[in-house]
Amino acid sequence: MQRLTQFVSVAACIAVTAAIALPVAAQFSKPEDAVKYRQAAFTVLSNHMGRINTQLKSSTPNVQFIQTSAGVVEAMSKLPWDAFGHGTEFVTNTKALPALFKNDAKVKELSEKMQEEAVKLNTIAKTGDTKAVRTQFGVLAKACDNCHDDFRAK
Amino acid sequence: MQRLTQFVSVAACIAVTAAIALPVAAQFSKPEDAVKYRQAAFTVLSNHMGRINTQLKSSTPNVQFIQTSAGVVEAMSKLPWDAFGHGTEFVTNTKALPALFKNDAKVKELSEKMQEEAVKLNTIAKTGDTKAVRTQFGVLAKACDNCHDDFRAK
Numbered sequence: 001m002q003r004l005t006q007f008v009s010v011a012a013c014i015a016v017t018a019a020i021a022l023p024v025a026a027q028f029s030k031p032e033d034a035v036k037y038r039q040a041a042f043t044v045l046s047n048h049m050g051r052i053n054t055q056l057k058s059s060t061p062n063v064q065f066i067q068t069s070a071g072v073v074e075a076m077s078k079l080p081w082d083a084f085g086h087g088t089e090f091v092t093n094t095k096a097l098p099a100l101f102k103n104d105a106k107v108k109e110l111s112e113k114m115q116e117e118a119v120k121l122n123t124i125a126k127t128g129d130t131k132a133v134r135t136q137f138g139v140l141a142k143a144c145d146n147c148h149d150d151f152r153a154k
Numbered sequence: 155m156q157r158l159t160q161f162v163s164v165a166a167c168i169a170v171t172a173a174i175a176l177p178v179a180a181q182f183s184k185p186e187d188a189v190k191y192r193q194a195a196f197t198v199l200s201n202h203m204g205r206i207n208t209q210l211k212s213s214t215p216n217v218q219f220i221q222t223s224a225g226v227v228e229a230m231s232k233l234p235w236d237a238f239g240h241g242t243e244f245v246t247n248t249k250a251l252p253a254l255f256k257n258d259a260k261v262k263e264l265s266e267k268m269q270e271e272a273v274k275l276n277t278i279a280k281t282g283d284t285k286a287v288r289t290q291f292g293v294l295a296k297a298c299d300n301c302h303d304d305f306r307a308k
Contacts, residue, residue, distance in 0.1 A: 027201065027204070027205050027208070028201075033201075036197060037197060037198065037201050039194070040193070040194035040195070040197035040198050041194075041198055043190060043191060043194035044191065044194050044195055044198065044233065047181070047182075047187075047191050050181070051181050054181070071229075072229065072233070075225075075226065075229045079198065079226070
């Protein structure tokens with residue numbers, strides 16, 4: 001996760017990161033904003049996974065709808081990760097478990113894997129091969145679950 | 155706004171739209187989900203408008219950050235509109251004013267204009283011309299405000 005963030009000014013970044021980790025990525029003015037942002041990205045992502053799933057369950061899946069949503073899924077898959085910065089573990093009203101903030105390497109690995117699978121889904125969707133989309137959709141859903149299993153409250 | 159929705163099966167669509175408007179776009183299981191979705195899309199959009207603004211205020215704007223966020227802004231600009239379906243005007247905890255649901259044509263016009271300006275921003279961002287980005291950012295912000303002024307609670 002890109003905790004040491006994109007939007008700190010260079011000077012501020014040098015000043016702070018030499019000694020301590022930033023409390024929360026600087027594109028968020030406070031931890032609550034980061035939580036709201038990551039939840040928003042997941043809300044959109046989840047909705048479009050659902051839309052794809054609806055099509056895949058249909059006897060006449062609409063390839064264009066799948067393609068549109070696969071594009072949104074790929075775009076969303078990149079966004080939430082730098083909103084899990086330190087400080088956000090103290091925000092209530094989130095399903096993120098304390099373990100998430102103690103396992104940076106594992107979470108990074110899982111999030112990168114998930115992003116890879118989302119890219120693949122979008123690439124496959126563009127071919128219009130619904131059967132291949134179905135397979136990759138399952139792979140991506142599993143990649144999501146791999147993180148949810150350990151790091152998200154039921 | 156695409157109220158008559160992408161994800162209704164054709165049969166259901168024909169059966170229902172002949173007589174009445176769908177209560178809410180069928181990619182949402184209930185109006186509250188539609189409101190949550192559109193708010194999520196606006197949250198992500200707003201955050202990335204903020205990120206671009208931060209760069210534009212900087213004496214050393216990071217073109218790559220602007221480009222990344224402009225891509226997200228364009229993607230998000232397309233999403234919220236079919237989540238303003240009929241039925242969602244009765245959901246509380248939203249800033250959408252009653253007038254929004256009584257002015258379909260105007261809202262459609264404003265939302266399409268906003269999307270056009272978001273596409274332009276992303277196109278200009280790709281050129282790396284920060285001055286041109288600043289101008290178009292202002293145009294897009296105005297296009298957002300044009301809807302907020304009449305249809306969003308302060």
